[in-house]
Amino acid sequence: MGFNDARFDQILFLLLFLGVGIATRDWTLRLGMIGAAIATCLITQAIAEWAICSRSTDSPLNWTDLKAKLPSALITSLGLSLLLRADHYSTICLASVLAISSKFLLRVQDKHVFNPGNFGIIGALLLTPDAWVSPGQWGAGGWYVLLFAGTGGLVLQKVGRWDTTAAFLGSYAGLEAGRNLWLGWTWDVWAHRLMSGSLLLFALFMITDPRTIPNARMARLIWAAAIALLTFVLRNIYFLPTALIWALFALAPFSFVLDACFPASRFTWQRSTEPAAPTPKPDQPTLLPS
Amino acid sequence: MKSLKIFLTLVLICLICFVIAPQAWAFCGFYVARADAKLYNQASQVAIARSDNRTVLTMANDYQGEVKDFAIVVPVPVVLQKNQIKVAEPKIMERLDAFSAPRLVEYFDPDPCAANEYRFESAPRPAAPAMAEAQDAMKQRRNLGVTIEAKYTVGEYDILILSAKESGGLATWLVQNGYKIPSGANQLLQPYIRQKLKFFVAKVNLQEFDKAGFQSLRPLQISYESPRFMLPIRLGMLNAKSAQDLIVYILSPEGQAETTNYRTVKVPSDTEVPVFVKDEFSRFYRSMFQTAYNREDRKVAFMEYAWDMSNCDPCSAEPLNPEELRQAGVFWLDSDRPSESNQPFLPRRPRINSGVFITRLHVRYTRDRFPEDLMFQITGNRETFQGRYILRHAFTGEMDCKAGRQYVRSLPARHEQEAQTLARLTNWNIQDIRKKLPQIQSQILPWWEQIWLALSGRI
Numbered sequence: 001m002g003f004n005d006a007r008f009d010q011i012l013f014l015l016l017f018l019g020v021g022i023a024t025r026d027w028t029l030r031l032g033m034i035g036a037a038i039a040t041c042l043i044t045q046a047i048a049e050w051a052i053c054s055r056s057t058d059s060p061l062n063w064t065d066l067k068a069k070l071p072s073a074l075i076t077s078l079g080l081s082l083l084l085r086a087d088h089y090s091t092i093c094l095a096s097v098l099a100i101s102s103k104f105l106l107r108v109q110d111k112h113v114f115n116p117g118n119f120g121i122i123g124a125l126l127l128t129p130d131a132w133v134s135p136g137q138w139g140a141g142g143w144y145v146l147l148f149a150g151t152g153g154l155v156l157q158k159v160g161r162w163d164t165t166a167a168f169l170g171s172y173a174g175l176e177a178g179r180n181l182w183l184g185w186t187w188d189v190w191a192h193r194l195m196s197g198s199l200l201l202f203a204l205f206m207i208t209d210p211r212t213i214p215n216a217r218m219a220r221l222i223w224a225a226a227i228a229l230l231t232f233v234l235r236n237i238y239f240l241p242t243a244l245i246w247a248l249f250a251l252a253p254f255s256f257v258l259d260a261c262f263p264a265s266r267f268t269w270q271r272s273t274e275p276a277a278p279t280p281k282p283d284q285p286t287l288l289p290s
Numbered sequence: 291m292k293s294l295k296i297f298l299t300l301v302l303i304c305l306i307c308f309v310i311a312p313q314a315w316a317f318c319g320f321y322v323a324r325a326d327a328k329l330y331n332q333a334s335q336v337a338i339a340r341s342d343n344r345t346v347l348t349m350a351n352d353y354q355g356e357v358k359d360f361a362i363v364v365p366v367p368v369v370l371q372k373n374q375i376k377v378a379e380p381k382i383m384e385r386l387d388a389f390s391a392p393r394l395v396e397y398f399d400p401d402p403c404a405a406n407e408y409r410f411e412s413a414p415r416p417a418a419p420a421m422a423e424a425q426d427a428m429k430q431r432r433n434l435g436v437t438i439e440a441k442y443t444v445g446e447y448d449i450l451i452l453s454a455k456e457s458g459g460l461a462t463w464l465v466q467n468g469y470k471i472p473s474g475a476n477q478l479l480q481p482y483i484r485q486k487l488k489f490f491v492a493k494v495n496l497q498e499f500d501k502a503g504f505q506s507l508r509p510l511q512i513s514y515e516s517p518r519f520m521l522p523i524r525l526g527m528l529n530a531k532s533a534q535d536l537i538v539y540i541l542s543p544e545g546q547a548e549t550t551n552y553r554t555v556k557v558p559s560d561t562e563v564p565v566f567v568k569d570e571f572s573r574f575y576r577s578m579f580q581t582a583y584n585r586e587d588r589k590v591a592f593m594e595y596a597w598d599m600s601n602c603d604p605c606s607a608e609p610l611n612p613e614e615l616r617q618a619g620v621f622w623l624d625s626d627r628p629s630e631s632n633q634p635f636l637p638r639r640p641r642i643n644s645g646v647f648i649t650r651l652h653v654r655y656t657r658d659r660f661p662e663d664l665m666f667q668i669t670g671n672r673e674t675f676q677g678r679y680i681l682r683h684a685f686t687g688e689m690d691c692k693a694g695r696q697y698v699r700s701l702p703a704r705h706e707q708e709a710q711t712l713a714r715l716t717n718w719n720i721q722d723i724r725k726k727l728p729q730i731q732s733q734i735l736p737w738w739e740q741i742w743l744a745l746s747g748r749i
Contacts, residue, residue: 028671085669085671087545087670087673129544130545130671132667132669132670132671134548134554134669135550135667136548136549136550136551136552136553136554137553138553139552139553139589140551140589183480183484183485184457184480186661188661189661189662191661192551192661193551239517239518239520239665240517241550241665241667
């Protein structure tokens with residue numbers, strides 16, 4: 001993982017958010033749980049890589065390959081730690097195993113069907129009685145909105161996926177504004193709903209995972225707007241507090257449909273490990289042909 | 291791969307089932323005075339027993355005015371039938387309050403020269419805001435777009451369930467029928483009407499009230515089924531001059547409840563404070579809560595208690611018995627417990643589960659910091675929490691040993707620590723606190739003797 005790898009930034013920022021959350025937000029987050037998530041994700045990733053390599057005869061697992069894959073597992077584990085809460089270690093471990101396994105078992109054309117962290121959270125919510133997500137854990141408003149926006153902007157600029165966040169937040173803000181207008185609430189209600197730390201974190205760091213979102217820009221815009229719409233419906237008509245997570249889970253598989261309609265190159269993280277490729281501009285990731 | 295497909299299908303089916311089930315609901319109205327009496331609901335207590343989408347809501351307010359002047363308007367999700375409305379035992383809110391209130395515990399230091407022994411007992415709790423309730427009258431005017439969906443007399447209350455087409459009509463109707471509504475109610479009713487909520491309007495039936503001979507108004511209890519889990523505090527802020535306190539007791543078969551659109555923060559707890567706090571615990575708790583409230587920028591919900599209802603440690607009141615739990619709205623104890631039957635998917639250590647978990651949330655809200663109604667969720671979090679403050683009484687008997695002298699020497703530092711903790715928690719002046727601390731040092735040894743003893747290694 002080189003320094004120009006956006007994953008490095010992402011790991012750094014997610015660690016920062018965890019630190020900030022634990023220090024200033026009165027979270028009931030135990031360090032042991034974070035450790036369990038990290039360890040389980042890394043081990044699952046390593047085992048899965050080993051299993052794949054041992055099946056194919058030509059290339060045994062080597063450390064360099066594994067090293068290139070582990071940062072993604074670390075990001076997943078940090079994302080899980082930020083969002084998912086549980087009473088028992090076994091629940092966190094289950095979510096971590098589900099998250100990483102989904103990357104290997106649920107893939108089409110070498111692309112993940114689900115966002116791994118999202119899949120792990122949904123799995124834990126469905127399969128265990130003690131898992132939960134706290135949408136109110138960051139509160140609304142405050143300096144960390146700037147923190148999220150700034151750090152998220154840096155990562156997205158590197159990855160080149162800011163359009164997804166803009167489309168999601170824009171559509172969601174528009175829908176909420178429409179509802180606010182129709183109901184006749186004052187505008188501070190609208191602002192309060194949009195300044196939710198959880199919403200921003202989701203928009204900047206979760207739905208933008210380049211390995212699960214559509215490849216073409218137009219497809220990404222449509223996809224992000226669809227997630228915003230479903231989130232809006234689940235939240236305001238079905239009163240689901242975790243609407244964001246369910247909306248992403250439900251619509252993730254549609255990125256393949258959109259990829260079929262809007263063909264484009266597939267994203268890869270490994271800019272630094274592609275010496276043969278022409279030197280990319282600093283603000284653009286190398287895209288592999290699909 | 292096949293089993294994976296089956297699993298995925300199941301997941302998607304669960305998702306679809308979870309998503310289908312609409313409807314809506316809400317609480318916490320503003321008071322509506324019929325006369326000129328200025329009514330401000332400064333503090334309210336609400337108990338919500340909830341399992342799945344089924345909810346039993348018990349409302350009690352601290353209304354202190356004339357009974358005939360009282361009325362309450364509460365948005366509700368559906369037209370309630372008569373048997374969905376009850377008058378609850380007034381004692382039940384007191385019991386919930388007593389069981390879950392922040393508590394002071396005291397320990398007595400053992401004789402440092404003797405074998406260890408200690409005891410503790412719970413001390414007085416700060417009383418939660420008192421409660422009361424009342425209502426008002428009305429007649430039907432269809433041309434205002436207001437429909438009386440139902441009309442009941444339950445206990446000492448006359449109850450109307452109204453639906454309205456537009457807020458102006460509803461406001462006019464309320465005024466024409468003798469309710470004095472706060473200015474601004476007009477605009478604020480509109481969002482609730484648009485969400486197709488009904489309005490539960492209750493007033494006191496004076497004849498019934500006099501016949502029964504009650505001293506104060508009993509809590510109203512309503513039951514309904516709706517996925518919406520919220521309290522509409524916006525209406526309650528209309529006729530409140532200052533910040534209002536709302537204490538919500540949420541009873542669930544699962545675990546802790548929390549707010550989903552505001553942060554839920556635990557009140558400071560488990561801290562040692564000077565023993566004089568025993569005589570002014572109410573004042574201490576009020577100051578401490580206010581300090582914590584300011585520190586959190588006045589925009590969080592505080593958790594004061596979270597515990598399984600089967601036990602407590604230490605108990606400030608006995609746990610509620612099954613009959614009392616039923617009175618508080620718990621309806622699932624006779625049937626299967628959802629949390630137990632759901633999913634022993636992973637092997638788990640056994641844990642105490644009486645089937646009822648209580649969360650006490652204390653929200654102090656103002657219009658500027660709480661623009662939205664409170665939304666809640668119940669989580670699987672069964673971690674226990676209590677607002678608990680500790681007094682440690684120093685040993686005052688004869689001490690004639692080295693350990694005793696060390697103990698005495700350690701006391702001033704301990705008291706200073708307690709004083710600083712108290713000052714930090716309450717924002718009280720540290721000098722004032724220090725004046726109230728026990729004067730240990732002066733009673734023991736003059737300073738030159740202490741130096742001499744320290745030098746000679748005797749203490």
